Amino acid sequence: MRLPITPYDALIIGGGPAGSATAAVLAEQGHNVLLLERERFPRYHIGESLLPFTFHPLQRLGLIEKMRKSAFIKKYSVQFVAPSGKASQPFYFFTRYDRDTVAQTWQVLRSEFDVLLLDNAREKGATVKEETTVKELVKQGERVV
Incomplete structure (x- = not known):
C-alpha cells in the first residue's frame, strides 16, 4: 500500500509499547508523527x-x-x-x-495493553497506519523521504 506524500516530522516503525509511547510524546509536543505498524491490533504478543x-x-x-x-x-x-x-x-x-x-x-494482557498505548498515540495526534509493512527507507542525503 502506498501512502500519500505528507510531510511528517517523525516516522516511527512499529506500534508496540516503545513506538506507541514515542509517537504519543512527540505528537503531544506538536510534532506531525506517522507511526507504521505491520500488524492489525489487537494482536498476540509476549511481555505481560x-x-x-x-x-x-x-x-x-x-x-x-x-x-x-x-x-x-x-x-x-x-x-x-x-x-x-x-x-x-x-x-x-x-x-x-x-x-x-x-x-x-x-x-x-499485551493484546489489550498495546491497543491502549496505540489508541493513546492516536488521541495525542499521531497518524497511525496498521497493516503497513516497511520494506525500506528511501533517503535523500540524511533525510528519509
Whole structure:
C-alpha cells in the first residue's frame, strides 16, 4: 500500500509499547508523527509483567487513570520459584518504593495493553497506519523521504 506524500516530522516503525509511547510524546509536543505498524491490533504478543517503575512512563503518557480502571491484574509483589521448586522470599514493592506510585504495577494482557498505548498515540495526534509493512527507507542525503 502506498501512502500519500505528507510531510511528517517523525516516522516511527512499529506500534508496540516503545513506538506507541514515542509517537504519543512527540505528537503531544506538536510534532506531525506517522507511526507504521505491520500488524492489525489487537494482536498476540509476549511481555505481560510490568515492573514497578513503569508507573512514571505511564504517568508521562497520561495513562495512570486508565490503567487503574482497567481489568488488568494489580501487582504488589513478586516471588521467584527455581526449577527445583524452591521459592524466594516475597518482595513487596511497598517496603522499598513509594506506596502512592511505584509500589503497585500491573500484569497486563499485551493484546489489550498495546491497543491502549496505540489508541493513546492516536488521541495525542499521531497518524497511525496498521497493516503497513516497511520494506525500506528511501533517503535523500540524511533525510528519509
